[in-house]
Amino acid sequence: MVDKLKKIWLEGEFVDWDEAKVHVLTHSLHYGLGAFEGIRAYRRGDGQTYVFRLKEHIDRLFDTCKLIAIQPRFSRDQVAEATVKILRENGMEEGYIRPLVYVGDGAMGVYAHDNPVRTMVVAWKWGTYLGTGATENGIRAKISSFQRHHINVSLAKAKMMGQYTNSTLAKREARIAGYDEAILLDTHGYVSEGSGENIFLVRRGKLMTPPLSASILEGITRDTILALAREEGIPTSEEMxxxxxxxxxxxxxxxxxxxxxxxxxxxxxxTIGEGQVGPVTRRLQKRFFDIVRGTDNSHPEWLTRV
Known part of the structure; x- marks a missing residue:
């Protein structure tokens, strides 16, 4: 459960948590058209808080808006500023931040082009997403009976609300069956991604992940890991x-x-490999956490100080 904090940024203003409300006829609630992002802020080794890859997340939010043909009333800079300020307003040293652009109430029906486009930013405290010990010990996953959207059925590069119904069904199926997470194949049977994650595998020292031309989200952490792997001299390949x-x-x-x-x-x-965290995974995991939480300053362009 999300712990209630003090403030939420809604349409350009910070409002009390309990006052951030939408009408029941909000169009996105009924039809799922809207864009959102997930961003993390970390307290690093210097004791300061930094938002990780803020620009890339805000750019992807606006890219999704372009793909689904909605125009936010606020600029990229305004949403980025709100993303930083929401942490200050709530006195957070670390947190998960969710900007969201949605179609408000007005007309109903699938096409409601005159309804207002609204924007909000909320933050909450979020620990290890896939459960206690997941990053240290690994998880169990299941190939889902639900397939990732075909590239001509939906917009694979859009992080849009309605598209995540597919992910929710896959995740529910996996958890009910006793697994921690689902892995979705595409409609041709190739490995796509998790319900909310990109996927990598290592075979004989080579790191592989599905290409951006596949039905996957263009993950920002995915891009980070590819960059770090190349810096570490690990052979990498983007392939089906x-x-x-x-x-x-x-x-x-x-x-x-x-x-x-x-x-x-x-x-x-x-069992994957030896059934425990492998050396390549551990190496990349360490680099990642050293950058976001430690004292590795090799990528200052990825860090926005709060």
Whole structure:
């Protein structure tokens, strides 16, 4: 459960948590058209709080708005400023931040082009997304019976509300079956991503992940890990991945703003590698956490001080 904080940024103003309300005829509530982001802020080794890759997240939010043809009333700079200020307003040293652009109430029906486009930013405290011990020990995952949207059925690069119904169904199925997370294949049977994460595998020292031309979200943590892997001299490849390649991998892990870098120790009751966090995963995990929480200052462009 999300702990109630003090303030939420709604349409350009900070309002009390309990006063941030929307009408029941809000169009996005009924039809799922809207854009959102997930951003993390960390307290680093110098004792200061930094938002991780703020610009890239705000750019992706506005890219999603372009893809789904809605125009926010606020600029990128205004939303970015609100993302930083929401932490200050709530006295947060660390947190998860959710900017959201949605279609407000007015006309009903699928096409309501004159309804106002509204923007909000909320923050909350969020620990390890996939459960206590997930990043240290790894998780169990299941190939979902639900497939990731075909690229001609939806907009795979959009982080839009309605598209996550698919993810929710996959996640619910996996959890009911006793697993921690789902892995979705695309409509051709290739490995796509988790319910809210990109996926990587390591085979014989080579790091692989599905390409951006596949039905995957263009993950910002995904991009971070690819950059760090190249810096570490780890061979990397963006290519289509089959289910059997996943089963036979030496290491598998998820990446995402919420999931961070989470190892996968088992897929469909098949042990991955030695059934524990592998050396490549551990190495990349360490670099990632050294940057966001430690004293690795090799990428100052990724950090926005609060």
């Amino acid at each position: 991945v089959t289910r059997d390649q996943l089963y036979l991998a030496d290491e598998v892990f998820f990446t995402g703003t919420a999931a961070e870098v989470t190892p996968i120790r088992e897929v469909d009751n098949r």
